[in-house]
Amino acid sequence: xxxxxxxxxxxxxxxxxxxxxxxxxxxxxxxxxxxxxxxxxxxxxxxxxxxxxxxxxxxxxxxxxxxxxxxxxxxxxxxxxxxxxxxxxxxxxxxxxxxxxxxxxxxxxxxxxxxxxxxxxxxxxxxxxxxxxxxxxxxxxxxxxxxxxxxxxxxxxxxxxxxxxxxxxxxxxxxxxxxxxxxxxxxxxxxxxxxxxxxxxxxxxxxxxxxxxxxxxxxxxxxxxxxxxxxxxxxxxxxxxxxxxxxxxxxxxxxxxxxxxxxxxxxxxxx
Ligand code: BTN
Numbered sequence: 001x002x003x004x005x006x007x008x009x010x011x012x013x014x015x016x017x018x019x020x021x022x023x024x025x026x027x028x029x030x031x032x033x034x035x036x037x038x039x040x041x042x043x044x045x046x047x048x049x050x051x052x053x054x055x056x057x058x059x060x061x062x063x064x065x066x067x068x069x070x071x072x073x074x075x076x077x078x079x080x081x082x083x084x085x086x087x088x089x090x091x092x093x094x095x096x097x098x099x100x101x102x103x104x105x106x107x108x109x110x111x112x113x114x115x116x117x118x119x120x121x122x123x124x125x126x127x128x129x130x131x132x133x134x135x136x137x138x139x140x141x142x143x144x145x146x147x148x149x150x151x152x153x154x155x156x157x158x159x160x161x162x163x164x165x166x167x168x169x170x171x172x173x174x175x176x177x178x179x180x181x182x183x184x185x186x187x188x189x190x191x192x193x194x195x196x197x198x199x200x201x202x203x204x205x206x207x208x209x210x211x212x213x214x215x216x217x218x219x220x221x222x223x224x225x226x227x228x229x230x231x232x233x234x235x236x237x238x239x240x241x242x243x244x245x246x247x248x249x250x251x252x253x254x255x256x257x258x259x260x261x262x263x264x265x266x267x268x269x270x271x
Pocket of ligand 1: 035066
């Protein structure tokens with residue numbers, strides 16, 4: 001672990017060998033939300049792959065308008081601006097590509113093996129240590145930007161988590177009892193995201209789906225999905241080319257699930 005765990009843009013860019021992501025990086029001491037800042041950068045016409053990071057966020061947000069608790073200097077709060085030619089329906093694929101990139105980055109820079117929980121969570125010891133918020137930003141003339149916001153609880157101590165999420169959220173520090181260099185992890189996330197994004201653009205999502213499935217372990221599991229107040233239960237029989245779940249219920253009916261919050265149902269019987 002680097003004792004001077006301060007994010008410095010030159011320290012990130014100096015060693016980066018990426019093609020698209022991280023050519024331009026703006027780092028804030030504090031901001032409202034790096035996704036909100038990234039949206040403004042996109043509207044101002046920034047180049048693809050621009051990265052916004054922050055030491056802390058006062059209005060960090062997650063899916064479903066939840067807050068993303070972002071204390072100073074302990075986590076990674078970053079957003080990446082991309083211009084892929086995809087529609088709203090293709091958006092979940094970008095989240096899955098980002099999830100694979102973060103999982104690979106954590107494996108290689110911190111030597112930890114996370115599990116991807118569809119669609120946007122990364123778990124360590126069954127606790128959430130990372131969330132991804134992918135948002136579409138319309139730029140007019142049918143052009144869109146995709147903002148990929150990544151929050152990783154790296155060195156966040158237990159007493160910094162709000163009580164209402166303390167039993168589901170955690171940090172790498174809490175789970176491993178080790179401090180990690182946020183700088184090394186950020187560099188690695190940028191490098192893996194750049195690599196997988198290029199694979200996605202050139203060879204399509206299906207060439208990343210296998211790696212995603214290895215990290216997610218979801219196929220064959222019984223789950224409950226909550227979508228705006230209603231819940232459906234079934235067994236995941238596959239993840240399709242859009243990154244959607246194919247869920248088979250007790251009557252054998254297969255539904256395609258594009259979004260929602262899932263929970264695993266025990267006993268976890270596989271077929
Ligand atoms: C979730 O789990 O619901 C997604 C959480 C995403 C949090 C990150 S932190 C960086 C970026 N800026 C935000 O305001 N949110 C994302």
